[in-house]
Amino acid sequence: MCAEQAVKKKPVRLTLPEQEVMSPGHLACQGCGATLAMRYVLKSLGSKTIVSIPACCWAVIDGPFPYSAAGIPVYHCAFETAASTASGISRALSALGKTGITTLAWAGDGGTFDIGLQALSGAAERGENLIYIVYDNEAYMNTGIQRSSSTPHGAWTTTTPVKHYKKGPKKNIMEIMVAHHIPYAATANIAFPEDLVRKVDKAKAMRGTRFIHLYAPCPTGWKHAPSLTVKIARLATESNVFPLYEVENGVYKINRIVKNPKPVKDYLLMQGRFRHLTEDEVNRIQNEVNGQWERIVKLEQAFGNAPES
Numbered sequence: 343m344c345a346e347q348a349v350k351k352k353p354v355r356l357t358l359p360e361q362e363v364m365s366p367g368h369l370a371c372q373g374c375g376a377t378l379a380m381r382y383v384l385k386s387l388g389s390k391t392i393v394s395i396p397a398c399c400w401a402v403i404d405g406p407f408p409y410s411a412a413g414i415p416v417y418h419c420a421f422e423t424a425a426s427t428a429s430g431i432s433r434a435l436s437a438l439g440k441t442g443i444t445t446l447a448w449a450g451d452g453g454t455f456d457i458g459l460q461a462l463s464g465a466a467e468r469g470e471n472l473i474y475i476v477y478d479n480e481a482y483m484n485t486g487i488q489r490s491s492s493t494p495h496g497a498w499t500t501t502t503p504v505k506h507y508k509k510g511p512k513k514n515i516m517e518i519m520v521a522h523h524i525p526y527a528a529t530a531n532i533a534f535p536e537d538l539v540r541k542v543d544k545a546k547a548m549r550g551t552r553f554i555h556l557y558a559p560c561p562t563g564w565k566h567a568p569s570l571t572v573k574i575a576r577l578a579t580e581s582n583v584f585p586l587y588e589v590e591n592g593v594y595k596i597n598r599i600v601k602n603p604k605p606v607k608d609y610l611l612m613q614g615r616f617r618h619l620t621e622d623e624v625n626r627i628q629n630e631v632n633g634q635w636e637r638i639v640k641l642e643q644a645f646g647n648a649p650e651s
Contacts (some may be wrong), residue, residue, distance in 0.1 A: 357535075357536050358382070358385055358535055358536065358539055359385040359386060359539065361385060361388065362381070362385070363384035363385065363387075363388065363389050363391075363412075363413040363414060364377075364380055364381045364384050364411055364412055364413050365411045365413055366411070367405065367409070367411050368403045368404065368405060368411035369402055369403050369404075369405055369411075370399070370403040371560075371561060371562050371568070372561065372568035373559075373561040373567070373568025373569065373570070373571040374399070374403070374558075374560065374561070374568075374571070375477070375479065375532050375557075375558030375559040375560060375571050375575060376399050376400060376403065376450075376477045376479065376558045376560070377403060378532045378535075378558070378571075378572075379475075379477045379532050379538075379556050379558045380400065380403075380412065380448070380477075382532065382535045382538050382539060382542075383446075383448075383475060383538070383542050383556075384412070384413065384414065385539060386538075386539045386542035386543050386546065387444050387446065387473075387542060387546060388444075389413060389414055390442055390443050390444065391414045391415075391443065391444040391445075391446055392414065392415045392417065392431050392435075392443060392444070392445055392446065393412065393414055393415070393416055393417070393428075393446040393447070393448050394416075394417045394418075394419050394423075394424050394427035394428045394431060394445075394446070394447050394448070395416055395417070395418055395419070395424070395448050395449070396418075396419050396420060396421045396422065396423060396424040396427075396449050396453045396457075396458060397420070397421040397453065397484065397485075398421075398449055398450035398452065398453050398484055399450060399479070399483050399484040399560075400448060400450070400477070401418055401484070402484060404416055417431065421452075421453055421457050421458065422453070422457045422458045422460070422461055423458065423461055424447040424448065424449040424453055424454070424458050424461065424462070424474070425447050425458060425461040425462040425464070425465040425466075425470070425472070425474055426461040426464065426465065427447070428445050428446065428447035428465070428470070428472045428474070429465050429468070429470040429472060431445050431472075432445040432470055432471045432472050433470075436471070444473060444546055445471065445472040445473070446472070446473050446474075446475065447462075447465075447472055447473070447474040447475070448475050448477070449474075449475075449476055449477075450476065450477060450478075450479065450482070450483070450484070451476055451477075451478045451479065451480060451481070451490050451491075451492035452481070452482040452485075452488075452490045452492075453476075454474075454476035454478075454492075454515065455476070455490055455491045455492045455512075455513050455515055456490055456491050459518075462474060462519075462553075463518075463522065465551055466519060466522035466524050466551045466553070467522060469524075469550050469551060470550075470551050471549050471550060471551075472551060472552070473542075473545050473546070473552045473553075473554070474551065474552070474553050474554070475553075475554045475556055476515065476553075476554075476555055476556060477556045477558040478492055478555060478556060478557055478558060479558050479559060479560035479563060479564075480492050480493050480494060480497065480512070480560075480563075480564075481493050481497075481499050481560070481563050483560050483562065483563045486500055487499050487500045487562070487563040488500055488501045489501045489502045489508055491512065491513040492512045492513060492515070493508045493512060494508065494511070494512045494627075495508060495509065495510055495511050495512070495626075495627060495630065496508060496610075496616055496619050496623055496627055497615045497616060498565075498614075498615040498616070498617075498618065499563070499615070504618045507618065507619075511630060515555055516529060516555055516589070519553045520589050520592075522551070523592070524550060524551045524552065524553060525548050525549075525550045525551070525552060525590065525591055526544065526545055526548055526550075526552040526553070526588070526589070526590050526591075527552075527553045527554075527555075527588065527589045528541045528544075528545075528553070528554050528555070528587070528588035528589070529554075529555045529556075529557070529584065529585065529586055529587055529588070530542075530554055530555070530556045530557070530586065531556070531557040531575050531576075531578065531579050531584060531586060532556070532557065532558055532559075532571075532572065532575050533557075533572050533573075533575035533576035533578075533579065534576070534579065534586065534598070537586055537597055537598070538556070541554060541588060542554065544588075544590075557575060557578060557579075557584045558575075559571045559574050559575050559578075563615070564613045564614070564615050565613055565614025565615050565617075566612055566613050566614065570612060573612075574609065574612050574613065577604060577608060577609045577612070578609055579598060579600070580600050580603065580604045581600075581603055581604040581605065581606045581608065581609045581631065582600060582603045582606075582631050582632070582634075582635040583606060583609055583631055585598070585634075585635060585638055586598040587638055587642070592645060593645060593646055594638070594641045594642040594644075594645045594646035595642065595646050596638065596639070596642050596646075603635075605628070606624070606627055606628045606631050607624050607628070610624060610627065
């Protein structure tokens with residue numbers, strides 16, 4: 343045996359759980375950020391999870407009955423009832439004495455920021471024992487790319503065409519949920535899977551209503567190449583368009599500080615939905631992003647600990 347053959351290969355160090363719960367046989371579009379989102383989340387939660395899914399892209403992605411790509415029990419529910427359905431599942435498991443099973447509500451931004459907000463608010467106010475994750479692609483993508491209250495200023499959608507593009511900022515869902523005094527709320531991004539899995543792990547270990555706002559680009563609705571999904575997602579955080587932070591029992595903590603943020607213009611130019619914007623509009627969006635970032639920094643300084651390096 344030669345010396346090269348005798349040398350043992352060092353084991354590969356994995357930064358994510360090795361287990362795969364979700365299967366590749368789904369019906370998503372190429373480059374779909376929502377599929378990566380579910381895959382990473384289930385790596386953390388494992389197969390002992392029951393999920394409620396309302397009308398959204400994932401109601402289609404999972405596949406037609408009797409097929410399912412999720413790898414866990416899926417309860418398809420009405421558009422506005424992800425949180426109330428998950429509440430019923432959680433209480434049923436408790437009544438049956440079933441332990442060690444995670445109840446997950448999984449919805450898009452339309453079914454969370456808009457149509458399902460009342461059910462989510464009610465579940466949070468009651469302190470229902472569930473994890474609620476909104477995969478945010480910033481429009482009603484499954485029904486034809488219509489504007490939602492998560493759609494950012496300046497964006498084209500089929501209901502906000504170029505001459506009448508979306509005016510005004512997206513709804514701040516994080517602050518709405520923090521105002522409910524829930525034990526845990528966090529933002530996450532598919533481009534930073536280690537951060538996402540860490541936050542899901544933390545939420546899984548808690549009780550009560552836990553909320554994660556998960557950034558998941560949509561090539562179809564955002565008008566970008568499928569191969570650019572992760573790059574655009576990463577750029578969203580590197581430009582402070584979508585900061586990563588968490589609020590645990592009222593304590594703010596920024597998880598990723600970008601010392602030299604990329605210009606927001608770089609992020610906007612990669613997406614056809616912003617192609618119509620003038621230089622003045624781009625500068626306005628940059629100023630809004632700067633202001634939102636400064637606000638989060640002030641919140642951490644007032645109600646938080648030192649950020650992670």
